[in-house]
Amino acid sequence: MSAVRSGAWRSLVAPGLASLIALSILIGLGVWQVERKAWKEDLIARIVSESRAAPVPPPPASAWDPVADEFHHVRMTGRFLNDRETLVHGLAAGETPGRALQGYYVITPFVRSDGGTVLVNRGFVPTELKAPGDRKAGLIEGETSVTGILRASEPRTMFVPAPDPVRGEWFNRDVQGIAAARGLGEVAPYLVEADATPGQTTWPRGGQLRVDLPNNHLQYAFTWFGIAACLVGVFGVFAWRRLNEPA
Numbered sequence: 001m002s003a004v005r006s007g008a009w010r011s012l013v014a015p016g017l018a019s020l021i022a023l024s025i026l027i028g029l030g031v032w033q034v035e036r037k038a039w040k041e042d043l044i045a046r047i048v049s050e051s052r053a054a055p056v057p058p059p060p061a062s063a064w065d066p067v068a069d070e071f072h073h074v075r076m077t078g079r080f081l082n083d084r085e086t087l088v089h090g091l092a093a094g095e096t097p098g099r100a101l102q103g104y105y106v107i108t109p110f111v112r113s114d115g116g117t118v119l120v121n122r123g124f125v126p127t128e129l130k131a132p133g134d135r136k137a138g139l140i141e142g143e144t145s146v147t148g149i150l151r152a153s154e155p156r157t158m159f160v161p162a163p164d165p166v167r168g169e170w171f172n173r174d175v176q177g178i179a180a181a182r183g184l185g186e187v188a189p190y191l192v193e194a195d196a197t198p199g200q201t202t203w204p205r206g207g208q209l210r211v212d213l214p215n216n217h218l219q220y221a222f223t224w225f226g227i228a229a230c231l232v233g234v235f236g237v238f239a240w241r242r243l244n245e246p247a
Contacts, residue, residue: 008243019235023228030224037217044215047071051209055147058118061188066152074192075147078112080120082132082139084182085109088170092124092208103127106204107173109184110146110192118188119175120146123196123204138202148192149209 055075059065087104103126110120129135153175156162163170165181179187196207 008245012239012242015235015238019231023231026224026228026231030221030228033217033221033224037215037221040215040217047209051149058150058188058190058192061116061186064189066190069190070150070152072150073147074150075145076110076112076118076192077114077143077145078110079143080122080140081109081111082141084184085122085132086170086178086182087125087130087168088173090124090208092205093210101126104130105173105208107170107178107191109179109182109187113143116188117179117184117186118190118192119173119178120148120192120194121151121173121206121208122194123206124208125203125205129203135203138204146192146194148194148206151191151193151209153189153191 050071051073053073055073058074058076059069059072085106085108088107090105091100091102093100101124103124106122106125108120108122110118112118125135132139151173154173156172156174161169161171163172163174163177163181165177170178173191175187175189175191179185193209194206196205
């Protein structure tokens with residue numbers, strides 16, 4: 001009987017090690033999701049706090065720090081270069097809940113009165129208003145003030161198509177890429193997302209920065225921890241049967 005029991009224990013070594021490795025990975029994924037939840041909540045709180053703060057001048061290009069400066073509420077004075085705007089494919093919330101509008105973000109160079117050029121995301125236009133001539137009322141001429149949220153240049157992920165500057169096709173708000181394609185020379189290394197204008201009827205429409213970021217990390221954490229618990233249960237039943245099966 002003892003010899004059989006000893007052999008049964010030895011037969012559990014390989015599946016036990018494999019289960020232990022899998023259990024470690026599952027628990028690690030669960031802990032990572034808990035950490036991501038805390039990070040996401042801090043980010044949302046930061047965006048809300050910064051977006052409601054009184055606007056300040058944008059930082060000098062040489063002092064730009066994405067970690068410290070992104071999402072700051074800024075104000076600047078200057079003029080738009082409307083003839084050099086760039087359209088970036090995007091979506092915006094529609095009037096019907098849960099339904100998005102297809103169109104473009106209008107990225108327009110802004111020459112500041114105190115020097116320097118900044119790209120401004122003036123907001124969203126639907127596809128049918130892609131041509132500037134179809135939204136002349138929304139083109140701002142002469143000196144004006146802009147308030148908005150500082151954003152870092154948007155990197156292109158593996159699922160985002162590559163831009164085609166020749167055709168004017170852009171899918172991410174690439175500050176340096178757009179500046180080079182438009183021959184703007186040196187521009188600030190950040191973008192300003194223009195605020196919404198209350199009661200606005202013209203296009204483009206600002207205020208497209210959303211703070212309702214998805215935060216499903218707790219659900220994901222429970223999923224990983226749940227799978228880990230199931231693994232422990234399944235291995236426990238397997239081990240019990242192996243140790244108690246007849247010789």
